Each structure stands twice: as structure tokens, then as C-alpha cells.
Amino acid sequence: MGVGSVKEVGPVQAEQMVLNIGPQHPSTHGVLRLKVKTDGEIVSEVIPYIGYLHRCFEKHAESITYEQVIPFTDRCDYIASMNNNFGYVVAMEELMDIKVPERVEYIRIIMAELNRIASHLLALGVYGLDVGAFTPFLHMFRDRERILDIFELTCGARLLYNYMWVGGVSHDLPRNFESICIDFLDYFEPNIPEFNELLTKNKIFIERTADVGVMPAEVAISYGVSGPNLRGSGVKWDVRRDEPYSIYNKFDFEIPVGTGEYGTLGDCWDRFWVRMLEMQESCKIIRQALKTIPEGGDVHAMVPKKIRPPKGSIYRRTESPRGDLGYYIISDGSEIPFRMKMRSPALTALSVLDEISAGWMISDVIAILGSLDIVLGEIDR
Amino acid sequence: MIVDYLIDLIPFAADWPGLVFVSVVVLCAVPVFMFIAVYALVAIYGELKVSSFMQDKVGPMGQGVGLHAGKWGLLQPIADALKLILKEDIIPTTADRKLFILAPFIVFIGAFISMAALPFSQTIIVADMNIGMFYILAVSSLGVLGIILAGWSSNNKWSLYGAMRSAAQIISYEIPAGLSIIGVIMLTGTLSMQGIIEHQTGFVWGILPNWIIFQNPFTFLSFFIFFISGVAECNRTPFDIPEAESELVAGAFTEYSGMRYAFFFLSEYANMFVVAGVAVAGFLGGWQSPIPGLMDSPGWGLFWFMSKSLFLIFLMIWFRWTWPRLRVDQLMSVCWKGFIPIAFVNIFGIGLWKLIIG
Amino acid sequence: MRAYFTTIWESVSTLITGMAITWRHMVNIRKGSVTLQYPEERWPRPERDIGFDQGEYNVIRSRLHVDMDDCIGCLKCERVCPVDCIKIETHRVDKGEDIPDVGHTGITSNGTKKALLVTRFDIDMTECCYCNLCTYPCPEECIYMTGGPNSEKHQIDYEFSQYDRNDMVYRFAKETSEEQVAIATGENGEKK
Amino acid sequence: MTSDQDTFIADAVEKALAGDMDAINSIEDRSIRGKAKAALVKAKRAAKAEQKSESSEESQGGGTPEEKVVQSSLSALLSSVYPDEIIEILNEGKVVQLKPQKWNEIATFFRDHADALLDQLECLTGVDLGTEEPLQVRYNLHSMKHRHKIEILINADRVKPEIPTVETIWRMADWFEREVYDMYGIVFTDHRDLRRLLCPEDWEGWPLRKDYEEQESYHGIVVPKVKEGWE
Structure with missing residues (x-):
């Protein structure tokens, strides 16, 4: 119970209290420790301490073969494993100059977008929990379960898929996939307005999130914040559209950006709202993909049994539900990566926390942290 | 009433007044305690089930005794209570031991002795004091003392935050609640609970019950202000910032476990009942039937009082599982900028109404 | 003043809208409930219309099983495992000969003649990451996750929980003493 | 391995290169199918290398x-x-x-x-x-x-x-x-x-x-x- 050091704030001597939020705390979304300096309820400084979930992904990747890395990418961002697989295989295929069959590209995009919806559902639901609303959380989990069912149907796993391989996917889609997927979309899309009525447009929720934790666009770019957090600040930037990978340029989808409808541009509500709209866009992409997916054919490109990329390096980023997920892969021509760096979007999102939450209350710090949608598995890797 | 009745019953009351008084108080206290315990089990079960249904799940279920939670999960609250009682009682080494032990009882006593003035029916009331309403408002504030003690003695920052928030909140929300009650007292001209209820006898035009809530538009508003302030005094969502689990872990109760935690739990539910009971007595006609001629014999009084109170408790549960939580400063501004001005306008309006119309 | 009342109106209306939604869910619980009464009801395996040879597509992630009669001891699964949870020891024996003493069959169900006696095939399921990588390279398809295409042979087991951590190490090879191995391997006795 | 098999594989690979992957996929025997696929990969890689050396001047530099x-x-x-x-x-x-x-x-x-x-x-x-x-x-x-x-x-x-x-x-x-x-x-x-x-x-x-x-x-x-x- 140490009381913080006495620090001079202006002309008045105020005693600051140091508060440890975490590593075990209900709303740190994992094992994160925030050292918060407070003056009463007002927070003057937030210092995140990370590394409690550090599993040496990068060191470990230097001792296993390229295909063995994929199960470990699953475990980095365990909420959106498909997208992590996707980023890795896109980078690897670019490095090895592999062209995968078109059906594989479609399958990958369907899976990645489904996982994006699942990830956003979790982010939004848990955010509701952070601001005290319990029911939307379980409603969203109910729908997320159905997406996980689809994944289980496809690849047997519900959370950590190891589904996308270099040069293909592990299994073809089952024949009843399309009807099940359409069923889900028909069921899910009408639920989004209900979430909005229950939570997004709720006055208490708006009061808690609008104008809170404003992140201006310049700050966001400078901190490397990406994905829905950046778009919440009004920057129309999406790797899927601006640096198209796979076959995203074939699909027609909007990039929702924050508008500051209820408060200032770039506040927590905008970030929340962007995620809500993105789920609709993902539904649109999935519907298009299901309509045009080519039938039949092998789902594995011609890849040598032992993956030995040519000597060289590549940095490729893809759009994960949390933002720009980059892989920096350096190959020395052997079957083991020479260097594997994962640029995780949640790490940059967490680094901006101190900047945007100083001066707010403890409750707001929790709300801001939740709106950044961090996953500690990805931050610590 | 019951107290008076019992004292009259004992023939040698005049000889040993002290002894008789003490035994009568004990005789009354035991049933009230039993009532709170049973009611809390029902309320916890209700809360579990209602919350589950709202979240598209079925809540505690089972096949029978010994198998999970009994038929429809009816044994779940009993299992919860047993678990809490049997759990190890942990007192942190750095805690202020005496205060730490004392705090849960103070909180519980506040809720417990408020029950003494609640008119369950025409006859079932422990003591119908002539200052009944005032008494309830006074002693129900005792709970905040216990919460502050709990927060301070735990020697934990989360607890301290919870306690301070709780104190600020309860003290603030006493004001709109009290101001709303003033309107009732202006109309009835009495502080006695039974007197207030008797004032609400009869029906307007033979249909609309002559309850205070329906007597004029200002009292209608008053009821909601009183009820929502009451929700805030019970620390229920959306005003549960003292124990906001996503921010303060468990607020003032972070360090408590087992039996002591159960007491906080019990007093939260008891407080809910007190708030609901006062709202029913003050605005909703107490133990009187809402429909002319339907079950309005005195024996049905308990039924009507309980069903009205439980309905209000259901409302509180409904609030909790629908809405997010307010922030601490918003909570204050809702109180000081929203409720208190409206409450003052209400007093003024009720007075004018009484002067001009009634 | 106007803003004051607008705010109040907005608050009341949005809060009541929310309450209406939860009410709707509460009264329609019979239709909307998604609960599975777990020990009585099990999670149904999704209906899967694969439409191609199931032997090639082991679409399940559950506990691993090895058909030891078919294992030729090629170590492919051990090598590919990213978490090193598989441990195999083999000894050279006469090709294609049955050795009933140590439970060794000479020829697999695919017709391959075995040249190695597998004396140890341990899988530590506490470490398994269910990535399914080991089942693909197996030339005899003898290592697989139970409950998939081979579900007739092995009932799916959700929990496979144990009271002792060591019981999670599945030992598939028949226990053999050193003498037995020495007799079985004969002059080929070097350990591989 | 018989020469009979060899010609069979070569046939299938040629068909596959022409775009008919079923020629390989329909092979019953696993081992022969595997060999055929391996041969196909080899053939494709050789073709690619040839292409690259031809068009190295245009293709490198990448992008628009x-x-x-x-x-x-x-x-x-x-x-x-x-x-x-x-x-x-x-x-x-x-x-x-x-x-x-x-x-x-x-x-x-x-x-x-x-x-x-x-x-x-x-x-x-x-x-x-x-x-x-x-x-x-x-x-x-x-x-x-x-x-x-x-x-x-x-x-x-x-x-x-x-x-x-x-x-x-x-x-x-x-x-x-x-x-x-x-x-x-x-x-x-x-x-x-x-x-x-x-x-x-x-x-x-x-x-x-x-x-x-x-x-x-x-x-x-x-x-x-x-x-x-x-x-």
C-alpha cells in the first residue's frame, strides 16, 4: 500500500496515488499491467507494462520450419487466427512467388472475413462489458459461436485453426458450406440493428464513450495505429483496398470511417461504430465471394514438400481485424526462417493509450482501453 | 403494531418492563431476519433467471436434488448461500481487523432495522411509528457508514475508491429521494406509514386507484425520481460504480470473502426491498388492491404489498441487465442537475396543485 | 433549456428501447435459448457433407490416436510436430516378419513391409497443440485424431480428462523389456 | 519402378501442364500420384525459370x-x-x-x-x-x-x-x-x-x-x- 510520491502539480501540492490495474484485473483483456497515476479519480499518466504473455514467437520461429510456424501464428492473435494465418501465407507466397488456385483465394477471403466478424463481435461485446452492459456481450457471443461452428465444420478447430497453408488451405470446403454460411448471414445481419438499439444508441453508452479518448488522425498515424482505430479517427485507410492482397480488389465494399456523430472525431464511440459498420461490410464481401467462388479443383498449389524460400527478405502487411498485421520474413535459403518479425497492430494501439487517456477518469481509461481492442497474445507474442 | 400487540399480550409486562421489551424485540427480530434470508434467496434466484432469459440462456438448471441445481435450478441460491457460508474467512494481514469485521454487520443492520417500519399489511408491521417514513430514510443511510468502513479497513486501493464513490453517491441521492417523499408527506399530512397508505384508500371515478402516484402529474414524476434514486442508493446498475466490476474489481468488497461477503450481498437485496417497500407504501397504495373489489379483504394485504414490491424489484433487475454503467461524474450530474431541480419543481407543483385543485 | 429537455427525452427513449429488447428476449426464451445442458446434452458434431474421400481429409481436432499395427516407425510425425510432443524409438528388425513376442506385425494394412520395431510411441497430450500437422505426412495414415472419419473405430471423447498429469502421456507402443527387444532384433540389434 | 509407370506419369504431367489436373488427381495409387505431382512441380519450375530469363528485363522492377x-x-x-x-x-x-x-x-x-x-x-x-x-x-x-x-x-x-x-x-x-x-x-x-x-x-x-x-x-x-x- 505505498502511496505515490509527492509530485508538484501547478501551484498546489497534490499527492498522487499510484494504482496498479492488472496483471489480474477484470478488464485488462489479458495479462496487462497498467501503472496509473491518479489524483482522485483523474488519471494523469498511464504506463503500460507488457510481456506477461511473452512466448518468444520470434525466437521460436528461428528454430522451426516454415510450415510449423503457422500454428504459432494462430496463437499470437488468438481471437482472429485465420487473419494471422492469412497474413503469414500471403507474405510467404509473395516471397516464394507462388500463385495459388483461385478457389483457395476465395476460401481464404471468406474465412478471413468470417473471422473478422467474430473478432469484432468479441471486441464490441467485451467493450459493452467494460462500460457495464452485460447483456449485449452474451448476445454477441451467441452469434460468434455460430461463426466458430462454421470454422469447426470446415477445419475441425474452433479457435486455433492452422487452416491456411503456404500454397493452399488444409481442407476444401464441405459441400454444404455455402448454404450454412448463407444461413448464418441471413440470421446475423438483422441482429446488427438490434445491437445498435440495445447498446450503440443507448444514451448512457453514448455518454460514456462519445468525446472520450479522442485520438486525432495525426497522432494515430504517428503512433502507427491502424485498422478500425485509425479509421475511427477519420482516415480512410484500409490495406485491403489500398494495398490489395489476395483478390480483395475483385470485391465491392465500403471502408467505414468515423464521423464524430455524437462527439468529437476519433473518440471511443467512433471506433466502436466503425467496427459495427465493418461487420456489415464483411457480410457483403462474404456474400459476393460465395456467389462467385469457382467450383472444384485442388486446394493446394504446387508447393515443394520442404518449403525453402529463395534467399531474401519481405515485409508484407495485411488487414487483420485489429489493423495492419505485418510479417517481416528473412530467408537464408534453408527451410528454417532466418528472422521472423511480426508487426502487431495491437502493440501500436496500446502504445497510444498514455497519449489519449491522460486527464480522463479511471472509468474512462478502462473505456479507452476497451475501445482500442487489444489482444495481449499479439502484443507480447 | 406487532410490538404493541405482544406487549399487551404479556400479563406481567408492567412488572418487568425492560425484560419484556427486550424479549419482544427479539421475538420480532427473528422473523424479520428469516424473512430477509428467504426473500434474498428468492430474489437471487429471480435475478439469475431473469438475467439468463434476457441473455438467451436458461440459467441454472438441473434434474433434481443432488443433480446440479435441482429442478429448474431451484436449489442454486441455496447452493450459493451454503458455498458462501462454508468458504474460508480471509482477513488480510494489513487490514484494520476490528473495523473489517464490524463493517458487514453495520451495512446489514442499516437494511435490517429499516424493515421494522415497513407495512407488510394492515396488521403486519413491527412498529407503526408516527415518524415511520422519517425513520426509514434515517436508518437506511446507516449502510453507507459500513461501506466506508469496509473500504477503509480493507487497506486496498480499489476498496478505498469504491467506498469513496459509494459515500458520495449515497449522500447525493438521499436528497432527491427525500425531496420526493416530502411531496407525499405534503399530500398525506402524516409521517406514519400506515397513515400514508390509508390516505390512498378508494378509487377515483370507481376505476383508477386513489394512489399518490396517480393523484397529480407531479407525484407521478416524483415516484420515478424516488425509485431511480432508490436504485442508486442500492448501488445497482446503472449506478453500480462503487462495485463496478470492470473498473474497481469489486469496489469496497474486494477483500471480503465467505460469510462476510454474504452479509454485503444480503444487505444489498434487503436494501432493494426497503426501497421497493417505501415506494409501494408511499406511491403505490401499499397493501391496497389495485382493482375495486378484487381481493381487498385485509388478509390479502400481504399479497398485494409483496407483489407490488417484487414487481419493483423485477424492474431493478431489468435495469441492471439492460443498461451500461454511468461514470462517477455523470452520476453526480444526473443527480444534481437532473433529479434535484425536478424534485424541487415537484414539491412546488404538488403544493400548488393541493392549494388550487385538492 | 431546449437541449436540457431533449437530452432527457433521448435518455428516456433510448433506455426504454433497450428495455423493450431485453423484454423481448426474456419472453421468447423458449425459442431463443442457446444453452446446451452440457453433461446431458453434448455438442453435436457438425453435419459435414465432405463429398470426397474422407480418408484423406481428417476434419477434426481431438485427441490423437495411433494404430500401432500400421506404424512403420518413419518418424515423420515426430519431426513435423512443432511442439515436440511425440517421441518414438525404433529398432531394426527383419523386414516383414511378425514378432508376436513384442506385439509386432510385419505387414501393415496397406501392405507395406515394416523394417522397424517401434518400442516407444509416446504422445504427450498436455503439450499437443491440435494443429493436425502430424496426421498429414503419415504414409500409412495410422496417426489420426479420433472422432473424425474413423469415428466407428473410436468414439469421440470430449473431455479426455485425467486425474494425474502423467496419464495424459499416451503410450501406444506395447511395453517391452530390453531382453525382449534384444531377442526380437537379433543381430540387427543396434538402436536407431 | 517400371518404364511403363514412367511413361504413364509423363503422360499425366503433360496433360496437367495443359490444364487438366484431373489426369493426376484421378490416379488411384497414392505413390504414383505423388510421383506425378512431384514431376509436375519440377516441370512447372523449369518452365518458370525459362520464362524469367526471357523476360527478365521487363518483369523486374515490379508494379506499374x-x-x-x-x-x-x-x-x-x-x-x-x-x-x-x-x-x-x-x-x-x-x-x-x-x-x-x-x-x-x-x-x-x-x-x-x-x-x-x-x-x-x-x-x-x-x-x-x-x-x-x-x-x-x-x-x-x-x-x-x-x-x-x-x-x-x-x-x-x-x-x-x-x-x-x-x-x-x-x-x-x-x-x-x-x-x-x-x-x-x-x-x-x-x-x-x-x-x-x-x-x-x-x-x-x-x-x-x-x-x-x-x-x-x-x-x-x-x-x-x-x-x-x-x-
Whole structure:
């Protein structure tokens, strides 16, 4: 119970209290420790301490073969494993100059977008929990379960898929996939307005999130914040559209950006709202993909049994539900990566926390942290 | 009433007044305690089930005794209570031991002795004091003392935050609640609970019950202000910032476990009942039937009082599982900028109404 | 003043809208409930219309099983495992000969003649990451996750929980003493 | 293997190259099918290599013509302003290796110059090039306005690795530099808060260096090298 050091704030001597939020705390979304300096309820400084979930992904990747890395990418961002697989295989295929069959590209995009919806559902639901609303959380989990069912149907796993391989996917889609997927979309899309009525447009929720934790666009770019957090600040930037990978340029989808409808541009509500709209866009992409997916054919490109990329390096980023997920892969021509760096979007999102939450209350710090949608598995890797 | 009745019953009351008084108080206290315990089990079960249904799940279920939670999960609250009682009682080494032990009882006593003035029916009331309403408002504030003690003695920052928030909140929300009650007292001209209820006898035009809530538009508003302030005094969502689990872990109760935690739990539910009971007595006609001629014999009084109170408790549960939580400063501004001005306008309006119309 | 009342109106209306939604869910619980009464009801395996040879597509992630009669001891699964949870020891024996003493069959169900006696095939399921990588390279398809295409042979087991951590190490090879191995391997006795 | 089989495989591969993959997929025997697939891969690779050598002049450089212009213009801009700082321009101007001394100045120039406007630091990677080689830090820069990118490489001495910080220029570099310091021990001079990021404060050694040796024990906890009974 140490009381913080006495620090001079202006002309008045105020005693600051140091508060440890975490590593075990209900709303740190994992094992994160925030050292918060407070003056009463007002927070003057937030210092995140990370590394409690550090599993040496990068060191470990230097001792296993390229295909063995994929199960470990699953475990980095365990909420959106498909997208992590996707980023890795896109980078690897670019490095090895592999062209995968078109059906594989479609399958990958369907899976990645489904996982994006699942990830956003979790982010939004848990955010509701952070601001005290319990029911939307379980409603969203109910729908997320159905997406996980689809994944289980496809690849047997519900959370950590190891589904996308270099040069293909592990299994073809089952024949009843399309009807099940359409069923889900028909069921899910009408639920989004209900979430909005229950939570997004709720006055208490708006009061808690609008104008809170404003992140201006310049700050966001400078901190490397990406994905829905950046778009919440009004920057129309999406790797899927601006640096198209796979076959995203074939699909027609909007990039929702924050508008500051209820408060200032770039506040927590905008970030929340962007995620809500993105789920609709993902539904649109999935519907298009299901309509045009080519039938039949092998789902594995011609890849040598032992993956030995040519000597060289590549940095490729893809759009994960949390933002720009980059892989920096350096190959020395052997079957083991020479260097594997994962640029995780949640790490940059967490680094901006101190900047945007100083001066707010403890409750707001929790709300801001939740709106950044961090996953500690990805931050610590 | 019951107290008076019992004292009259004992023939040698005049000889040993002290002894008789003490035994009568004990005789009354035991049933009230039993009532709170049973009611809390029902309320916890209700809360579990209602919350589950709202979240598209079925809540505690089972096949029978010994198998999970009994038929429809009816044994779940009993299992919860047993678990809490049997759990190890942990007192942190750095805690202020005496205060730490004392705090849960103070909180519980506040809720417990408020029950003494609640008119369950025409006859079932422990003591119908002539200052009944005032008494309830006074002693129900005792709970905040216990919460502050709990927060301070735990020697934990989360607890301290919870306690301070709780104190600020309860003290603030006493004001709109009290101001709303003033309107009732202006109309009835009495502080006695039974007197207030008797004032609400009869029906307007033979249909609309002559309850205070329906007597004029200002009292209608008053009821909601009183009820929502009451929700805030019970620390229920959306005003549960003292124990906001996503921010303060468990607020003032972070360090408590087992039996002591159960007491906080019990007093939260008891407080809910007190708030609901006062709202029913003050605005909703107490133990009187809402429909002319339907079950309005005195024996049905308990039924009507309980069903009205439980309905209000259901409302509180409904609030909790629908809405997010307010922030601490918003909570204050809702109180000081929203409720208190409206409450003052209400007093003024009720007075004018009484002067001009009634 | 106007803003004051607008705010109040907005608050009341949005809060009541929310309450209406939860009410709707509460009264329609019979239709909307998604609960599975777990020990009585099990999670149904999704209906899967694969439409191609199931032997090639082991679409399940559950506990691993090895058909030891078919294992030729090629170590492919051990090598590919990213978490090193598989441990195999083999000894050279006469090709294609049955050795009933140590439970060794000479020829697999695919017709391959075995040249190695597998004396140890341990899988530590506490470490398994269910990535399914080991089942693909197996030339005899003898290592697989139970409950998939081979579900007739092995009932799916959700929990496979144990009271002792060591019981999670599945030992598939028949226990053999050193003498037995020495007799079985004969002059080929070097350990591989 | 009979010559009969060989011709059968060759047939199937030819068909597959013509676009009829079913010819291979329909082979009943697993082993023959595998061989056929392997042969197909070989054939395709040979075809690709041929194609490449033919069209190497057009295909390299990548991307659309405009992109190429922008790419080269960034490195050209750099070589016109800071000719002495450049060690090497690699990969058609997409990658530039710089000397560390003036890196901070160049970074500011890159961020603020109207033709560069590299306002986003995509990624900051530390690399250990080998036990005898120097350490390296790689910066992937990107402009949100011009939509062009460049990669900067800066080497650091292995014994006393020091690189100027760009933490104030791109705030993202704050934590990424801390991570590189944590993993490689590269000191970013003038960094305001250079602490370990992921490892504990009292961790010994720089884990991602190629010559890193694991600790025997940490705070009395023995680090298991080999799993018990799994030798």
C-alpha cells in the first residue's frame, strides 16, 4: 500500500496515488499491467507494462520450419487466427512467388472475413462489458459461436485453426458450406440493428464513450495505429483496398470511417461504430465471394514438400481485424526462417493509450482501453 | 403494531418492563431476519433467471436434488448461500481487523432495522411509528457508514475508491429521494406509514386507484425520481460504480470473502426491498388492491404489498441487465442537475396543485 | 433549456428501447435459448457433407490416436510436430516378419513391409497443440485424431480428462523389456 | 519402378501442364500420384525459370510505371540531398542502406519534405545478420498521402551497437525501438525511455541475437532445456 510520491502539480501540492490495474484485473483483456497515476479519480499518466504473455514467437520461429510456424501464428492473435494465418501465407507466397488456385483465394477471403466478424463481435461485446452492459456481450457471443461452428465444420478447430497453408488451405470446403454460411448471414445481419438499439444508441453508452479518448488522425498515424482505430479517427485507410492482397480488389465494399456523430472525431464511440459498420461490410464481401467462388479443383498449389524460400527478405502487411498485421520474413535459403518479425497492430494501439487517456477518469481509461481492442497474445507474442 | 400487540399480550409486562421489551424485540427480530434470508434467496434466484432469459440462456438448471441445481435450478441460491457460508474467512494481514469485521454487520443492520417500519399489511408491521417514513430514510443511510468502513479497513486501493464513490453517491441521492417523499408527506399530512397508505384508500371515478402516484402529474414524476434514486442508493446498475466490476474489481468488497461477503450481498437485496417497500407504501397504495373489489379483504394485504414490491424489484433487475454503467461524474450530474431541480419543481407543483385543485 | 429537455427525452427513449429488447428476449426464451445442458446434452458434431474421400481429409481436432499395427516407425510425425510432443524409438528388425513376442506385425494394412520395431510411441497430450500437422505426412495414415472419419473405430471423447498429469502421456507402443527387444532384433540389434 | 509407370506419369504431367489436373488427381495409387505431382512441380519450375530469363528485363522492377517512378524518386531524392550518407541502394531503389550518424536528420527530412511525406513507420525490425556480422535495424516507411514506401537499413556494430533514435519523429518507434533494444541490445541514443519492453528488467543477454545462450536459471527457477523423460 505505498502511496505515490509527492509530485508538484501547478501551484498546489497534490499527492498522487499510484494504482496498479492488472496483471489480474477484470478488464485488462489479458495479462496487462497498467501503472496509473491518479489524483482522485483523474488519471494523469498511464504506463503500460507488457510481456506477461511473452512466448518468444520470434525466437521460436528461428528454430522451426516454415510450415510449423503457422500454428504459432494462430496463437499470437488468438481471437482472429485465420487473419494471422492469412497474413503469414500471403507474405510467404509473395516471397516464394507462388500463385495459388483461385478457389483457395476465395476460401481464404471468406474465412478471413468470417473471422473478422467474430473478432469484432468479441471486441464490441467485451467493450459493452467494460462500460457495464452485460447483456449485449452474451448476445454477441451467441452469434460468434455460430461463426466458430462454421470454422469447426470446415477445419475441425474452433479457435486455433492452422487452416491456411503456404500454397493452399488444409481442407476444401464441405459441400454444404455455402448454404450454412448463407444461413448464418441471413440470421446475423438483422441482429446488427438490434445491437445498435440495445447498446450503440443507448444514451448512457453514448455518454460514456462519445468525446472520450479522442485520438486525432495525426497522432494515430504517428503512433502507427491502424485498422478500425485509425479509421475511427477519420482516415480512410484500409490495406485491403489500398494495398490489395489476395483478390480483395475483385470485391465491392465500403471502408467505414468515423464521423464524430455524437462527439468529437476519433473518440471511443467512433471506433466502436466503425467496427459495427465493418461487420456489415464483411457480410457483403462474404456474400459476393460465395456467389462467385469457382467450383472444384485442388486446394493446394504446387508447393515443394520442404518449403525453402529463395534467399531474401519481405515485409508484407495485411488487414487483420485489429489493423495492419505485418510479417517481416528473412530467408537464408534453408527451410528454417532466418528472422521472423511480426508487426502487431495491437502493440501500436496500446502504445497510444498514455497519449489519449491522460486527464480522463479511471472509468474512462478502462473505456479507452476497451475501445482500442487489444489482444495481449499479439502484443507480447 | 406487532410490538404493541405482544406487549399487551404479556400479563406481567408492567412488572418487568425492560425484560419484556427486550424479549419482544427479539421475538420480532427473528422473523424479520428469516424473512430477509428467504426473500434474498428468492430474489437471487429471480435475478439469475431473469438475467439468463434476457441473455438467451436458461440459467441454472438441473434434474433434481443432488443433480446440479435441482429442478429448474431451484436449489442454486441455496447452493450459493451454503458455498458462501462454508468458504474460508480471509482477513488480510494489513487490514484494520476490528473495523473489517464490524463493517458487514453495520451495512446489514442499516437494511435490517429499516424493515421494522415497513407495512407488510394492515396488521403486519413491527412498529407503526408516527415518524415511520422519517425513520426509514434515517436508518437506511446507516449502510453507507459500513461501506466506508469496509473500504477503509480493507487497506486496498480499489476498496478505498469504491467506498469513496459509494459515500458520495449515497449522500447525493438521499436528497432527491427525500425531496420526493416530502411531496407525499405534503399530500398525506402524516409521517406514519400506515397513515400514508390509508390516505390512498378508494378509487377515483370507481376505476383508477386513489394512489399518490396517480393523484397529480407531479407525484407521478416524483415516484420515478424516488425509485431511480432508490436504485442508486442500492448501488445497482446503472449506478453500480462503487462495485463496478470492470473498473474497481469489486469496489469496497474486494477483500471480503465467505460469510462476510454474504452479509454485503444480503444487505444489498434487503436494501432493494426497503426501497421497493417505501415506494409501494408511499406511491403505490401499499397493501391496497389495485382493482375495486378484487381481493381487498385485509388478509390479502400481504399479497398485494409483496407483489407490488417484487414487481419493483423485477424492474431493478431489468435495469441492471439492460443498461451500461454511468461514470462517477455523470452520476453526480444526473443527480444534481437532473433529479434535484425536478424534485424541487415537484414539491412546488404538488403544493400548488393541493392549494388550487385538492 | 431546449437541449436540457431533449437530452432527457433521448435518455428516456433510448433506455426504454433497450428495455423493450431485453423484454423481448426474456419472453421468447423458449425459442431463443442457446444453452446446451452440457453433461446431458453434448455438442453435436457438425453435419459435414465432405463429398470426397474422407480418408484423406481428417476434419477434426481431438485427441490423437495411433494404430500401432500400421506404424512403420518413419518418424515423420515426430519431426513435423512443432511442439515436440511425440517421441518414438525404433529398432531394426527383419523386414516383414511378425514378432508376436513384442506385439509386432510385419505387414501393415496397406501392405507395406515394416523394417522397424517401434518400442516407444509416446504422445504427450498436455503439450499437443491440435494443429493436425502430424496426421498429414503419415504414409500409412495410422496417426489420426479420433472422432473424425474413423469415428466407428473410436468414439469421440470430449473431455479426455485425467486425474494425474502423467496419464495424459499416451503410450501406444506395447511395453517391452530390453531382453525382449534384444531377442526380437537379433543381430540387427543396434538402436536407431 | 517400371518404364511403363514412367511413361504413364509423363503422360499425366503433360496433360496437367495443359490444364487438366484431373489426369493426376484421378490416379488411384497414392505413390504414383505423388510421383506425378512431384514431376509436375519440377516441370512447372523449369518452365518458370525459362520464362524469367526471357523476360527478365521487363518483369523486374515490379508494379506499374508510376509506382516505379515514385520508388526511384525517393532514393534519388535521398541521394541528391544526402549523397554521403548512403552506403548502398538495393532492389531498384526500394531499399537504401544508410550510415547511422545522420539518421535522425534524414528521418526528419523524410517525414517533412513535401515530396516524401513519409508519415507512417510501418515496421521497425531488428536483425542479427550472423555471429560474425553486424546487427541491423530495418525501417519500413510509408506515406499516407503519396502512397509510396521505402525501406531503410542501418547497420550497428556488434560490440557497441548504437543508432540514433527516431522515437520523436514517428512516435510508434518508441515501443518498437524498446523491443529491438530488448531483443538485440541495440542502444538507440537519445531515446527518452529506453527500457526492456517484453523481457523482465533483470533479464540477462539479448535473446534474439544468434549467439544468445539461454540462462541456466532465473530467480532460482531452473530453465528446463530438455523435457523430462523425453530425451
